[in-house]
Amino acid sequence: MSTENSIIKTAKQTIELESQAILNLSSLVTADFAEAVKVIYNSKGRVIITGIGKSAIIGNKIVATLNSTGTPAVFMHAADAIHGDLGLILKDDVVVCLSKSGNTPEIKVVVPLIKRANNKMIAITGNTNSFLAQHADYVLNAYVEKEACPNNLAPTTSTTAQLVIGDALAVCLLELRGFSSNDFAKYHPGGALGKKLYLRVEDISSVNQKPVVNGTASIKEVIVEITEKMLGVTAVVDNNEIIGIITDGDLRRMLTKVDDFSKLTAKDIMGANPKRIQANAMAIEALEVMEANDISQLLVEADGKYAGVVHLHDLIKEGII
Template sequence: MNDQTPNTADLDTDFISVGLTAINTEQEALALLKDELDERFVQACQAILACRGRVVVTGMGKSGHIGRKIAATLASTGTPAFFMHPGEAGHGDLGMLVQGDVLIAISNSGQSDEIKMLIPVVKQLGIPLISISRDRRGFLPKSANIALTLGNFEEACPLGLAPTSSTTATLALGDALAVALLHARGFTSNDFALSHPAGALGRKLLTRVKDVMHTENLPVVRADTSLDKALLVMTGGRLGLAVVVDEQDGVVGIFTDGDLRRKLADNVSLSAPMNTLMTKHPKHTTGEMRASDALTLMNEHAISQLLVLDNGRLAGVISIHDLLKAGVS
């Protein structure tokens, strides 16, 4: 049987202190990175904005993992991008790269053999090359059209071996590029929604009131309709309300289940007309409003239903239950 007794030195480790030291070291790396943002960063942004094709990101090992995230962030914020594995690129995937693209190559040392192998083809195709490395001394930055650098900092790994501070700085630089480009493109939340249709975020940004509102068998009554007749319409509509309209079908009021309970407590006559019982100027919206904004409006006014109007006429009714059922929050 193997001896599984833990090393007593491990048990004496101050884990919080070591963790804080790692975080502080990476913070120092980010501070140094800020000094590296100069005209080269501007040139990189301009080159990407001028790109007629896609931004192709490549990197080996941990740089590749970060490169995948950078490509994903660019793609989701208005800059078409994808990741190309440099090892696979040397065996056919380099065909992904075509004239009109921009290549971002990541190598902390600037000496990645897998990327060095690709440089002659990249040059032959005339594809702009943006490098990201610690400094400008490696083969990659010397070959690049634009050489972005991270700065001279220590890795958070006490051995100085595991990429830690360098990967954090590279990711931050990639985010800086994506955000700068987002601003330059005038990228909006609506644009963001188009690339994020799935999940709660997509539902919140894409779902409109018209997508979830009731449009059939709407409970509509005239202003002179008596309460007893209006109750029959409300029951048939099954929305807990009646919408009061004038002779031109313009909406003039609303009468809800809550109104009914209050009126019955006041011993109102069942023959009373709607124009004496309704709430005038009811809250309303349009079918084009985001469903999430409609939910906010209902919460602000403590109401559970909202009328949807088109040029003053009833187009639909939406309720909080409809929104919650559709996953809008």
């Protein structure tokens, strides 16, 4: 077997092994899972996630997911906990402890200290008979038959299982809180995800120039307006109401059809009933209209009046695409 084929075979085996292990997790979900979710939901405090080694890395990701979906969470490394970080845990906090074996020395030290403070503790572990499981209030079973590592040593499948259980916790809590896309936008104001949820057409069009001519404007006036406003288009209006649109493409097509355009007006070459969008619409809606109609610009309206232009390049610049 060639090296390339061997690599592909190993990659497929890893993915299949882990996917089967994850699928099996659903059969391990018990009433403890529901109770754990309710304890976190009803808590007046935060979720403190703790673990060591690869479980600590997964714990940090779970913290990030919880925070971004409306459940305040903090990571506390199990090794640092006994050197002062236990002070992170406040009276009403719920502690979630991640450990594949549930029997590491650090876990055996930190668990009794957490229990002494009477904080509710949730275990995510692959060993339901472990020290951690025996002392936790709720046990979320993350058992996997074997690691994807051929030596069955390096945490691979087991950490994936922990991550999936963390995601399941976050999604259950998200649904209980009625966490909406608007809430998501508040926590993600930056980046493409956030902008898709909060950026409106008027946020973009208001900073663009506003190309406009009336129906009687000469072709020279149209060309000057399109050139100066640099959006490749101008609206044609009557009493500030949109009656048409002229693009630079319309001008080129006109030149191929007529030799003398000195007597032509904007109304003669404009496209009537152009596609338009409301100023308060979401920017992502503007992209959808452009893609559906294979166009690069949209005229913007507010209260039935012409309000500007939004260009495909604006959406690209904002990271919407």
